[in-house]
Amino acid sequence: LEDLIRFFEKKDNVSLGKMLKEVENQTPLSLEILKLSSFRKGKAHIIGITGPPGSGKSTLVGKMCKKLAAKDLRIGVVCVDPTSPFTKGALLGDRIRMQELGKLPNVFIKSLATRGNLGGLASSTADIVQVLDAFEMDVILIETVGVGQIEFDVLGVADTVLLVSVPGLGDTLQTLKAGIMEIADIYVINQADRPGADESVKDLNLMVRESGKKDWTPPIHKTVATQDSGIDELVHEITAHKKYLERSGLWKEKRQTRNVARLYSMIESLLAQRVEDHINMEESLKAKVQDVMNGERDPYTTSQEIVDRLIAKHNSYQYGG
Ligand SMILES: Nc1nc2c(ncn2[C@@H]2O[C@H](COP(=O)(O)OP(=O)(O)O)[C@@H](O)[C@H]2O)c(=O)[nH]1
Ligand SMILES: [Mg+2]
Numbered sequence: 425l426e427d428l429i430r431f432f433e434k435k436d437n438v439s440l441g442k443m444l445k446e447v448e449n450q451t452p453l454s455l456e457i458l459k460l461s462s463f464r465k466g467k468a469h470i471i472g473i474t475g476p477p478g479s480g481k482s483t484l485v486g487k488m489c490k491k492l493a494a495k496d497l498r499i500g501v502v503c504v505d506p507t508s509p510f511t512k513g514a515l516l517g518d519r520i521r522m523q524e525l526g527k528l529p530n531v532f533i534k535s536l537a538t539r540g541n542l543g544g545l546a547s548s549t550a551d552i553v554q555v556l557d558a559f560e561m562d563v564i565l566i567e568t569v570g571v572g573q574i575e576f577d578v579l580g581v582a583d584t585v586l587l588v589s590v591p592g593l594g595d596t597l598q599t600l601k602a603g604i605m606e607i608a609d610i611y612v613i614n615q616a617d618r619p620g621a622d623e624s625v626k627d628l629n630l631m632v633r634e635s636g637k638k639d640w641t642p643p644i645h646k647t648v649a650t651q652d653s654g655i656d657e658l659v660h661e662i663t664a665h666k667k668y669l670e671r672s673g674l675w676k677e678k679r680q681t682r683n684v685a686r687l688y689s690m691i692e693s694l695l696a697q698r699v700e701d702h703i704n705m706e707e708s709l710k711a712k713v714q715d716v717m718n719g720e721r722d723p724y725t726t727s728q729e730i731v732d733r734l735i736a737k738h739n740s741y742q743y744g745g
Contacts, residue, residue: 428456432464432558437532440559444534447551458551461558465679468500468557469666470564472582474575479588480614481567483649484658486525491659492563493528500556501525503535504549504568504578532556546577550686553581579607580685583678584665588612589628591620605631609642609665612658616646640668702734709733 431439447454473481485501492499526533534552536545549566556564568578579585587608611632613624628644643661647654669675703709709730715721 428453428460432460435559437529440532440555443555444552447555448534448536448548450548454551457555461555464558465554468553468561468564469662470553470557470566470581470583471662472566472568472579472585473588474568474579474585475588475612475614476590477569479590480647480649481569481588484588484612484614484647484655485565485567487649487652487655488565488659488662489525489528489531491655493530497530497562498560499531500553500559500561500564501531501533502549502552502556502564502566503533504545504566505536532559532561546580547689549578550581576607581682583669583675584609584662586610586612586662588614589624590615591618591624606635609640610658610661611642611644612647613644614647614649616654617648617651621646639672640665699730699734702737703730706733 428443431443443457447457473485475481482503489499489501525531534556536549536552549568553564553566566578566582568575585608587605587610589611591613611628613621613628615621625644625646632642632644645654645658645661647658649655666675669678703713712721712726712730716723716726
C-alpha cells in the first residue's frame with residue numbers, strides 16, 4: 425500500500441502503466457488503487473470521441489494530442505473498441521500510430537480490449553479514467569467506436585462529446601444515431617477534403633436547429649485530420665465548451681451526478697450478488713426460483729416474496745429476533 429501511495433506521488437508513466445494493468449485485470453490490488461484514486465480526483469477535462477469506424481477518430485485524436493502536448497498539458501488517451509474482433513487490421517494501424525504518440529513524454533495511452541466482456545467495458549473505462557485523473561492529467565481523450573448501449577455508457581464519463589462523421593454520412597447518422605446526436609456537444613465533419621463536406625455541414629446545421637434552442641448550440645466543425653487542417657479551431661471549440669460547462673455550473677454538476685451514479689451502480693451489483701448468494705443458501709427460495717423457471721409461479725409475486733423474506737431474515741439477524 426505504501427508502494428502504491430508512492431506511485432501516486434511519483435506520477436511517472438511507468439508507475440501509471442503498472443497501475444492501469446492492475447485495474448484492467450481487476451487484480452486484488454486494483455480495489456486499493458481505485459479507492460486511493462477516487463480521493464485524488466484532479467481536474468482533467470474528459471473528452472469522448474465517437475463516430476463510425478474509419479471516420480478518422482484515431483487520426484484526429486493523434487493530431488489533437490500533439491497540439492495539446494505542445495501546450496505543456498498532460499494528456500491521457502483511452503481507446504475503447506468493442507468491435508475489435510472485426511477490425512483487427514484497423515487496430516493494428518491504430519496501434520502503430522498510437523505508439524508514435526506514446527513517445528511524447530506528457531502523453532499516456534491505454535487501449536482497452538474487450539475479451540468478450542462487453543458489459544464491463546464501460547465500468548473499466550470509468551476506472552481507467554479515474555486513475556488517469558488521479559495522476560493529474562489535464563485532458564483525457566476517450567476514443568470509442570459506436571456500438572449501441574456500450575457507446576452511451578462509455579461516453580457517460582465524458583464532459584465533452586465529439587461526434588466525428590464524414591461527408592455524405594448525414595442521413596445515415598440521423599437514422600442510426602438519433603440518440604448519439606442528442607449527446608454530442610461538438611460535431612466534426614472529418615475528411616473534409618472529400619466531396620460533399622459543405623453539404624454535410626448544412627444538413628447537420630438543419631438538424632441542430634430542429635432539435636430546439638439550448639444553452640449550448642453544438643458547433644459543426646470541418647477538419648482534414650490527415651493534413652492537420654482545422655485542428656487548432658477544434659481544440660479551441662473544445663476549450664470553449666469547457667468554459668461553458670464551468671460557467672453554467674455543469675462542470676461540477678456532472679461530476680457529482682457521475683459520483684452518485686457510480687455509487688448506486690456499485691450498491692446494485694453488491695446487492696444483486698448478495699441476493700443470489702442468499703437464494704442459493706435457502707432451499708425454499710431456490711424452489712421458488714425453480715417454479716418461476718418452469719412457469720408455475722408468477723415472477724411479480726415471487727420477487728416481492730423473496731425480497732421480503734431476505735429483509736425479514738436480515739432484520740432477525742440484526743436484532744436477534
Ligand atoms: N482523405 C482523408 N482521409 C483521412 C482523414 N482522416 C483520416 N483519414 C484516413 O481514414 C482512415 C481511417 O482513419 P482512422 O483514424 O483509423 O479512423 P477511425 O476508425 O475513426 O479511428 C485512415 O486511413 C486515415 O488515414 C481526412 O481528413 N481525409
Ligand atoms: Mg480508431
